[in-house]
Amino acid sequence: MTIKRPIYDLTPLELSSFCKENDLPDFVQAELDKWFFLKKDLDQSKWDKISKERMKFLNEKFSFELPKVVWQGLSSDGTRKFLIGLSDGNSVEAVAIPAKDRLTLCISSQVGCAIGCTFCHTGTQGLTRNLKAHEITGQFLAVSQWLIKNVSPTSRLSNIVFMGQGEPLHNFQNVKKSVEIFLNPNGIALSKTKVTLSTSGLVPQIEKWEEFPDINVAISLHAVRDDLRSQLMPINKRHDLKRLFDALKNIPLKTSRRITYEYLMIAGLNDQQQDIDGLCELLPKKRSKINLIPFNEYPGSDYKRPSDEQVLWFQDQLHKQGFTCTIRVTKGDDILAACGQLKTEFEKVNKWDGDRVSPKAIETYQPNE
Ligand code: SAH
Ligand code: SF4
8 A cells, every 4th residue: 555645745836836747727726725724624525626536636646634633631721732643653742722812832843852951851752753744734733623623613723833842953844844834825824923943052954044934933042151051951062152142143033023032940050140141141132032931840850940939030130131021831730741741651551553542541541640
């Protein structure tokens, strides 16, 4: 049996070339964009502008099946975590995070991660492999479909952040391709201001940022001194703060006039006055936004989360210095919120074999047991 290419692996340009090469009129692509990508409606009987013959041909060439939601869990704060099964038996996490005016999906770009940050649960697992473009777009489409079916027909994910497992710039081409599919104005049609890529700071790839569609960029900074940053993020040994900021100076900031700096706060390590002073020296105020992330503890982690008072004090000091500074409210604490944690715990008791996981296992699996 030949494995068919998922339709959501094709950029709009690739799909258009395919249609031209195969004498398919323009409306075929328009129908696919409308029903499959925009409405996420897989009922092909509704795609009635496409003749049966053409539909048969498309089904011979492409798969329209979405990746499987192997498990999902709803947190008391409304965050919903999904484990998405891939065809080779691997799985990745995606998290839907509601806020007042949006529903953001945090997606993964790799199975595991090679960077090995010492505070990150995914980092402790090493890299298994890069995700293909369709495994990235597939997370979005599978979760969208699941929400439409199980929550409300009007459910709509409005934003994407590449803040799940993996270092997106390590998987440059596939992530770039997936972003082109997300931004297709006739298809999934996300606005470029609603897609954010977070990176640990891979300088050679940041230097190629202009090749990327014009989306928001977030830098995981976490420390203002090289010794501490290298301790937290081994990548800093190769690409230190000076190299990182030299590269950032040159990136074109079109839509998103500012870069977001994520600053993980760890008790006693990087939450003091000297760190505030360091941030003031390092970050250009007009081009920067700071997002404080209180450390999310998980079993076996060496670090501690600072008190809420400390985090608020830190934010207040940065406000007084004229920075825009937000605090990321940790979501989904009761459903294994630390990135990579759900996958690890799930795999201790269940096996996803690339095709199915026993329904009984899904029903009985409780993440906090
Ligand atoms: N690899 C990319 C994107 C994925 S990680 C990056 O590092 O930017 C997304 C964010 O989650 C990063 O800012 C990372 O530092 C943060 N993160 C990882 N482990 C965490 C933990 N235990 N608690 C809080 N934030 C964490
Ligand atoms: Fe990888 Fe990001 Fe985790 Fe670091 S924080 S190990 S770069 S996923």
